[in-house]
Amino acid sequence: MATVKKIALGFLVLILLACGIAGYFLWAMGNAEFWESSIRRYEEADRAHPPEPGSIVFTGSSSIRFWHTLADDMKPLDVINRGFGGSEIAHVNQYAARIVIPYRPRAVVLYAGENDLSWPSSKSPETVLGDFKRFVEIIHSQLPDSWIYYVSMKPTPLRWNNWKTIQEANRMIERYSHTQTRVQFIDVSAAMLNARGLPRRELFRWDRLHMNAKGYALWTATIKPVLLSRFGPLVM
Numbered sequence: 001m002a003t004v005k006k007i008a009l010g011f012l013v014l015i016l017l018a019c020g021i022a023g024y025f026l027w028a029m030g031n032a033e034f035w036e037s038s039i040r041r042y043e044e045a046d047r048a049h050p051p052e053p054g055s056i057v058f059t060g061s062s063s064i065r066f067w068h069t070l071a072d073d074m075k076p077l078d079v080i081n082r083g084f085g086g087s088e089i090a091h092v093n094q095y096a097a098r099i100v101i102p103y104r105p106r107a108v109v110l111y112a113g114e115n116d117l118s119w120p121s122s123k124s125p126e127t128v129l130g131d132f133k134r135f136v137e138i139i140h141s142q143l144p145d146s147w148i149y150y151v152s153m154k155p156t157p158l159r160w161n162n163w164k165t166i167q168e169a170n171r172m173i174e175r176y177s178h179t180q181t182r183v184q185f186i187d188v189s190a191a192m193l194n195a196r197g198l199p200r201r202e203l204f205r206w207d208r209l210h211m212n213a214k215g216y217a218l219w220t221a222t223i224k225p226v227l228l229s230r231f232g233p234l235v236m
Contacts, residue, residue: 038084039095046102053104055080056227059096060111061087063154066210073220077227080105088116088123089131096138106231107147108139109186109223113173114153117165125169132173136183147182147230151223152189155199157208188222 055078058064064083071079082099084091089112092100100108116123116131132150139148150173153166170189177185192215194200201208203215211219 035084035087035091035095039098042082042084042099051080051103052078054078054106055103056107056109056231057082057100057103057105058109058111059083059092059100060151061085061115062210063111063114064109067216067219069213069216073216074224074227076233077224077231083111086115087112088121089113089128089135090116093131093134093138096135097142100139101142104143105146107149107227108143109149109151109227110135111151111153113169114156114159114166117153117169118159118162125165125172128169129172129176133176136180140182145182147184148180149184149186149223149226150177151219152185152187154192154211155189157199157201157204159209160199184226186223186226188219191218191222 056074057080058067058070059082061083062085064070064081065085067073067081067083070081080103084095084099089110092110092112110132113128113132115121116128117125136148139146152170152174155163155166159166167189170187174185174187177183192200192203203211203218205212
């Protein structure tokens with residue numbers, strides 16, 4: 001019996017330790033400085049292989065970072081992937097001068113905000129909208145002719161309880177986009193819901209948060225035509 005108690009206690013300690021480590025990383029990810037190493041790796045890659053100016057930059061959180069087939073999916077468009085981890089819009093704002101502006105892109109595609117609204121950040125839709133407005137200001141103050149595309153925050157099984165808040169933020173950003181020049185909202189959310197209005201689980205990995213190949217194929221089918229209509233070979 002004593003041995004069983006010791007084993008149980010050991011497991012409890014390990015669980016608490018794991019929770020503590022996970023909690024620390026989630027807290028740290030809420031600070032922009034957490035992503036400094038990721039940004040430096042992009043800068044090192046740029047020095048080794050400078051991208052051509054005038055491409056389309058995709059940036060934002062892990063949904064962009066994990067889009068490993070992005071370059072092939074968007075052909076013949078020339079794109080650059082500058083997503084980083086579980087970033088928030090404010091983090092993208094802080095690093096835009098280093099991973100967006102230098103490329104002089106003709107367009108910037110942003111996917112971020114989902115982490116902002118989720119635990120542990122739990123920002124309000126109004127705050128997320130304000131951060132997106134700041135993103136538009138940062139880009140257009142340096143690149144007034146560049147287009148900005150905001151990809152709607154997606155519905156996920158893991159964060160389904162927060163979907164109403166995410167929907168509210170999406171609506172606010174879409175309305176704001178309609179008031180701006182060279183800013184467009186791209187809705188990927190509707191196609192990611194099934195006939196019952198629930199997230200299509202076949203689009204997600206085991207973690208029920210990040211997308212699999214089917215999810216990215218859906219995004220490609222939604223986003224690429226929008227970009228091609230303005231930047232495709234036939235309209236250049």
